[in-house]
Amino acid sequence: MSGLRKLNMMDFTTLIPVREKKIESSPEEKLPELNAYKANRLAAALHPKSQKLIVSDVQILNDSAKLFTLCPDKEAGIEQLAYFSAGQYLSFTLKIGSAYTTRPYTICSSPKDALNGKYQILVKKVSDGFVSEYILNNWEKGTKVVSSGPLGNFTYEPLRDAKSVIGIAGGSGISVFYSLAKAVKEGTEDFSLTVLYGSKTEKDILLKNELEELASGCEKIKIVNVLSDEKKDGFENGFIGADLIKKYAGTDSYSVFVCGPKAMYDFLEKEIPDLNIRRKFVRFELSGISKHAKDYKAFPCEKEGTYKLTVICAGKTVTAECASEYTLLSALERNGIPAPARCRSGICGWCRSRLLSGEVFIPEESDGRRLADAQFGYIHPCATFPLGDITLEIPPVN
Ligand code: FES
CATH class of the missing domain: 3.40.50.80 (Nucleotide-binding domain of ferredoxin-NADP reductase (FNR) module)
Structure with a gap:
């Protein structure tokens, strides 16, 4: 604090012209590509936007669950898998019929396995879970799939957690x-x-x-x-x-x-x-977290119904239907409208969208929005149920 008090704040006002001069006098030569720097290459390896993978083994655990082993898709130029912390998940991007969707699956293999070029995920059939059923029926040895990099913070942290x-x-x-x-x-x-x-x-x-x-x-x-x-x-x-x-x-x-x-x-x-x-x-x-509105005690059952959903994305407007029983993210996906998503639990903020009009129900336990987002009308469609006609502005899928 005493050091800060000695600072003359006026000195900062001279910084900008000094910097501008330096920029002007700098040589014309181009900066190296970003991946020329070791730190950038490491960051890209640890946090890839997506990973092209191939199913290398399928183990049947019982009539409703399988263990899938995934390796880098070398034909697609992927040589290694991103390292992770035990407890993290991968979000898989799928196109099933006309629906685009994503699903998070926890990596059940170890971080050391990733260094040896292997992830494993366990998929269990869930009632009315059309994605788990699709994966169980369609993924086989040789199937190519696309996942995110490892995500999530359900990991052990020695500074916070007990021994x-x-x-x-x-x-x-x-x-x-x-x-x-x-x-x-x-x-x-x-x-x-x-x-x-x-x-x-x-x-x-x-x-x-x-x-x-x-x-x-x-x-x-x-x-x-x-x-x-x-x-x-x-x-x-x-x-x-x-x-x-x-x-x-x-x-x-x-x-x-x-x-x-x-x-x-x-x-x-x-x-x-x-x-x-x-x-x-x-x-x-x-x-x-359940994706069915009626599983939440606070859901206002008198508002149950099917409503009009107007979606604005990158300047285009489309309309569709949404049912109060399902999240807005489900409605987008069921209508073939691609929407960004990762955790599907209201936490990661990947699906953050602007609610332009309409009444919604957001279960308290899955409301992971920042305070300012909640005040300025942003919602996480993966954890939001419609209670009337909705107009929503969503970000494009990258
Ligand atoms: S996908 Fe993570 S908050 Fe919606």
């Missing part, structure tokens, strides 16, 4: 903990991980053998399977609540990471206060 993590998973939410467990075992991450994995019955457990193998001989990893619809020796029974978490958490301070379906989130929101841990130690991965 011990209780991971709570449901369904394909196990992907994130599989990646974290692999990273712990390989030494990329340094913390203890106990995974409480909820499934209906033993046959619904995904990656069971792989998880057991990871835990064997590694005292930092423990896997506990919890069955809700079956009682069996060697398994916990019921739902994952505060008592079960306390049973496995031990006495040291711990973080809770949750990744699973919305019903699991709703249940845990009521249980977590009983743990008496600080809120910063509780993390929810938002891929569990």
Whole structure:
């Protein structure tokens, strides 16, 4: 502060003419291309806008889930995969019939696997999920796909998170903990991980053998399977609540990471206060947010209906229909209007658009807008439901 006080602010006014002179007297020669700089090449390798990939293996896990292995598409000139932090996801761009869409899938392989040219994603069929069904029925060895670079912040952060993590998973939410467990075992991450994995019955457990193998001989990893619809020796029974978490958490301070379906989130929101841990130690991965308006208690059912959607993009206007039951992003995609999107959970801001007119419902738990955006009429269509005729200005897809 004392240093700042000695500054003469008037000195700054002389900076601009000095700089202008320097620019004028600089030689005419062109600056090198951006990729001539090592730092730029590194940044592009770590954060590519898109990655052309090829399916190199498909493993059937059960009647509703497959594990896809993806490699760089060398024919398309891609030599390496972007590195990532365990817990991040890839957003895949798909054209299904006349609909353009994107879907985020957590990378379930480890960061070290990426260095060896391999990502893995787990795709599980979800009820009325036309994208998961499309992928399960159509992706096979040799299929070419396009993804984003790795995204998301559901990752372990030693400055924020406790040294011990209780991971709570449901369904394909196990992907994130599989990646974290692999990273712990390989030494990329340094913390203890106990995974409480909820499934209906033993046959619904995904990656069971792989998880057991990871835990064997590694005292930092423990896997506990919890069955809700079956009682069996060697398994916990019921739902994952505060008592079960306390049973496995031990006495040291711990973080809770949750990744699973919305019903699991709703249940845990009521249980977590009983743990008496600080809120910063509780993390929810938002891929569990429901895309159906009626799943939210605050949704005004009297406004249910089908409305007119007017979309302005890059100076062109198109009209379509939108139903209050689905997000505006779904309406755009179902009508074949390409719209940018990544997380589809209201968080990343990639789909940020301007609401020019119309009433909407934005669930509180998925309202990731900045305060100023909310005040100036910007919305995230992936987390917004129409409650009347809507006029929306969307950014073009790059
Ligand atoms: S796609 Fe991330 S906020 Fe909409």
